[in-house]
Amino acid sequence: MNVIETNELGKRYGKTWALRDCALALPAGHLAALVGPNGAGKSTLMNMMVGLTVPTEGTATVLGGRPAGSPAALDGVAFVAQDAPVYRNLSSADMLHLTANLNHRFDPSFAKARLADLGIPLKKKAGKLSGGQQAQLALTLALARKPQLLILDEPLASLDPIARQDFLSAVLTAMADDGVSVLLSSHQVAELERVADYLIVLSRAQLQVAGEVDDLLAGHRVLTGPAAEAEEYATRLTVVQARRGGTQAHLLARTSGAADPVPPGWESHPVSLEELVMAYLRSPGVSEPTALARLRRATPTEATR
Amino acid sequence: MSMLTLPAQPGQDTAPRPLPWRRMAWVTWRQQRATLISVPAVLAAVAVFLVIFGLKVHHDYAALVKCSLVGSVQNESNACQQLFSHFNSTDWPLGNTCAILMALAPVLIGAFAGAPLLARELETGTYRYAWTQGLGRERQAIAKLALVGVTLAVVAGAFGELFAWFFQPFLYTEQMNVLTDGVFSNRGLVFPAFTLLAFAIGAFLGMLLRRIIPAMAATLGLYLVVRLVAWGVRKYYPVAVVTSNAKIFGEFGTPRLPGYPWILSTWVTGPGGQPVSQPVAIQVENQTAMAPGASVPPGYTEWTRWIPLSHYWPMQFIEAGWLLVLSVALFAATVSLVRRRAA
C-alpha cells in the first residue's frame, strides 16, 4: 500500500505556484524525510495531504487511495503542524479528553503513560509548557490516535538537541511498535540521516528526487578524476553536480553500479545523504523520478473513495 | 521493501461511522467554556439588578396607581404630584437607559459569542489541530453553532421576559404599548431571535473575515441594519385589521394591554363606498375629532387600518420567524465557508 500517492499535484496562490507537478508514491513502513529550503513547498504539500489546503491541480490520496482530507483519510492520518499548535488555555488532561472525543480511535492510557514518562504535568495549562514539552504533547496526542500515517511539519525546528532526540526517539519507537509510517519535513537533512529511510527533496516548488535512501545512495557515486577528462565523461553519465579545481574534478553522478564501470584513472566514492541532497538542491532541473515514482507506484491501486 | 507489518485494524476501509453528538457536546463545552459561562453569568448579574430595581419600580408605580394619577381621574394633591415627579426623575431615566441597553444586548451578546466562535481557531492557528482530527471540521462547526446558539437563545428568552416584567409600569406612565419598537423587540420571541441572529451574523463574519475584532465591528453594523429593516417592515405584517371608527375606540386604554393600538392609516369614504377627496376627508375627520363619540355625517364612514394590541403574539411570531430563517441561512452559509475554506 502506498501511504501517500500524488499525481501532478500543484497549488497556486495568485500567480505563484507553491508546488507544481508533484508525483509521489510513498510506500508504507518508512520514515520519509521531506527536505528542501524554506519556501520550497514542503508545508504546502503537507497541508494538502491532510486536507487543510485544496490542490489547484492534480490529486492527492493517502492510505491506499483515500482522498486526502476525506473523513476516511482524517481517521487514519495524524498531523502535527509547525510549532505544534495546542489550545493554550486548556490543560494537558483537557487536550487528551478533547482529542479522545474528536476521534474514533484513541488510547488514553498510552497518552497518560507517555506524558508521565516525559514529566509533563497533566493539570498545567498547555500555554505554560516549554516549547519542547508542547511538541511532545502534540506528538503524544497524535500517536495516541494510533494512526497509520504520521505527518510532522518541521517538528524539530524550535527544539534543543535533547528535545530533538527525545522527539525522534518517540517517533521511531512508534514505528517499531505499531508500524506507523512517517512523513517528516525539515530544512536540515543532517539531523535526519540516521532516521530516514526514504527521501523526498523539494526545491523551488518542484520535486527534485524521491526514493528509498539505500537505493539513492547505491545509485549515486562521486567520481574523482582529471579535470581534463571531466567534460567527456560528464556527457556520458547523468551528472547531478560537477565541481572542478585546477587539475581535479568531482562528478556526482547517477550510476547503475556494474553497468557503469569506473573510467580508468578515476576513483569512485560513495555519496553521503547530505551530499546527495545538497547536490540536488543546488542543481535544480536534474529532477529524476517523476517518471521513476510513477514506476514505483504500488500495483494494484485500491479503489478511490 | 520494509518488513514492518501493519497491525490489523478492523474496519479501516469503510468510511468511519459518525461520532455521537454527546462527544461533540463535551468538546464544544470545553472549547467554548468561557463564553458559555460568562454570558449567562453576566446576564444573571444584570438579572439580579433588574429584579431589585424592578421591585422598586413596581412599588413606586403601585403607589402612583393608588393616587390615581394614571387613568382618567386626575388627583391634584401635592403628595401625588411628588410621587409622580419622583417617578419621572429617578425610575424613568434608569428604566429608559436599561431599555436602550436592552436594545443593544443582542448584538453585544451575539458579537461576543459569535465572532470568536470560529475566527479564534483561525487567528491562533489551532485550526491546524482541530481540522485534522477524525471528527471533521463541518461537524465541529455545526455542533458549536447549534449548542452555543440554543443556549444563547434560551437564556436570552428568559432574560427578555424578565425585562418585560421590569418595564411593564413604564408602558402605562410613558404612554407606550407592546407594539412600540423599543418595547416589542425587547421581549417575547423577538428578543431571543435577535440575539440568535446577532450570534449568527457574528459567527458568519468571523469565518468570512477570519479576524475577531473586525468581525465584531461588522456584526454591530449589520445588526443595526437589520433592526432598522425590522422597524420598517413591521407595519406590513399581515395582521392589520380595517374597521370603521366606532370600533377603534373600544381598544383604547384597556387595563390588560396598556397604550393605544397602532394606527397605520385612516381614510374616509362617502356614500356608496367611494373614497372622498382630501378636503372633504379632512372636514369629516375634524368633525369627529372635535367631539369624540360624535356621529359621523350620514353616508360618510371613517376607516382605520390598525393593528390591535391583541395581535401582539402573531406579530412576535412573524418577526421571530423571519429572523430565525435569516439566522439559519447564515448558519448554513457559515458551515459552507468552513467546508470550502482552505488554510
Add this chain to the structure above:
Amino acid sequence: MTIDKGNSAIEFRLDPDSGVPTYLQLVQQVEHALRLGYLKPGDQLPKVRDVVAALTINPNTVLKAYRELEHKGLAAGRPGQGTFIQATLEQVTLPELAGLRRTLLGWLSSAEAAGLDEDGIVALFTSGLRDFFKTSTSKGSGSVADRAGAAGVAGRARAAENGAEGVA
C-alpha cells in the same frame, strides 16, 4: 561490556562518524560478539524496539541488519518472540587477539619510522585492506574498506578499530 537488557546479552553502540553504514555496524558488532564468545547460539538479539529506542535509528535499519545476519546464517527470527543466534563464528581467542594487536603495533612503529604520518598510514592500510579482501576468499565483503573510503580520514582509523572492538 555486556549489560543485561531484558533477555539480550549484548547492547549496541553506534559510531556516527565512522562512515560505515549503521546496519553494517550492527552486523559487525554481532559478529564480533560471536567471535569473542559474548554471544552463543540460542541467545536472543536485542528487540528491534529496544535498539530503536536506545540508538534513535530507523527500525528498518535494525531489521536490515537482522536480515543480513539471517542471510549469513548466523541468526534466525522466531515469529512473535524475536531474533535468535543460531550459529557460531570461528572464535578468535583473546590471547590470539592480543598477539595480533602486538604485531600491529610493531608494524605501526615501522611505518612511523619510515616517515608516514597518521593520514599516510591510514591511506596505506585502507588500500591494502581493500585489495586483500577483494582478492582473497576470506569472509570479508570488502564493503568496510570501500565505504570507509568516503569518510573522513579520522573515520578510517576508527573503522579499522571498530573491526576489532565492536563490543566494548
